[in-house]
Amino acid sequence: MHEALIGLIPIPLAVVSIVFVIHRMKTLHFSNSFKTYEIYKELWDLCGSDATKNLAKMRMLFKVLAPINLKVKEMEWFIYTDxxxxxxxxxxxxxxxxxxxxxxxxxxxxxxxxxxxxxxxxxxxxxxxxxxxxxxxxxxxxxxxxxxxxxxxxxxxxxxxxxxxxxxxxxxxxxxxxxxxxxxxxxxxxxxxxxxxx
Incomplete structure (x- = not known):
């Protein structure tokens, strides 16, 4: 009897673990989305009408998003294209x-x-x-x-x-x-x- 109950303990633990992992993944996804939005907003402010004014800061912020060296026109396109x-x-x-x-x-x-x-x-x-x-x-x-x-x-x-x-x-x-x-x-x-x- 006790052995049967002990055998059932891993089932709720597995369910709790799965729920925790899913919650953690959603939290990380939300956090990353928020950071991306903040970077995008800062890029929008830095770009203004001409991306060459704050080129060094913009390149650094784009590097945070993706490991790529963008040309100025590409930067503007990624910022202003919905x-x-x-x-x-x-x-x-x-x-x-x-x-x-x-x-x-x-x-x-x-x-x-x-x-x-x-x-x-x-x-x-x-x-x-x-x-x-x-x-x-x-x-x-x-x-x-x-x-x-x-x-x-x-x-x-x-x-x-x-x-x-x-x-x-x-x-x-x-x-x-x-x-x-x-x-x-x-x-x-x-x-x-x-x-x-x-």
Whole structure:
């Protein structure tokens, strides 16, 4: 009887732990949203009509939001375009593939990837590098022993090369994911803010 009751104790503890974790995540999200809003408000005040006046402070504040060096026109665009600030972290990760079309007020592919053909070629390159380096790397790891007859094998370097190829393959997988995310960012609609103050 007592053992059955003791076995039930972890259930309420698990529920309380889950509730605590969810509450903590919501609190952190709210806190981060509030900090982002405060930074955005300060950027708005610093920018005024010309971002070059307080460029050093603005660069520092943008660095808090995302690890990217923005040009002055990009800074102004992120500040004065409604909703654009929500995408600054994505833009900082994807700016190799994506740029800003200031005329149409939206994200677009950079000139290296502006046509579907160019994007297909780059995507196929990433995919081939991922598959080939992964297969060769795993094959080298599984087929070559580090030790042969109690001593370091003369071809043990190939075993370690296999690990490097697997790491490279993982990097290519990451690039594939970033490349795919850039497609989603380009499809996002961003509208121009018409007001002059917060």
């Amino acid at each position: 909703g654009a600030m929500h995408y600054i972290k994505q833009y900082s990760r994807l700016n190799k593939f994506v740029s800003i079309d200031f005329n149409q007020n939206r994200f677009c592919f950079s000139s290296e990837y502006d046509t579907a053909r160019k994007r297909a070629i780059v995507g196929i390159k990433f995919l081939l590098l991922y598959v080939i380096s992964g297969i060769i790397g795993v094959t080298l790891i599984l087929s070559i022993d580090i030790y042969y007859e109690g001593r370091l094998s003369p071809i043990a370097g190939l075993h370690f090369t296999g690990y490097l190829l697997v790491i490279f393959s993982t990097l290519m997988l990451y690039m594939i994911v970033l490349f795919q995310l850039s497609h989603y960012l380009v499809k996002e609609e961003v509208t121009l803010k018409q007001c002059n103050s917060l």
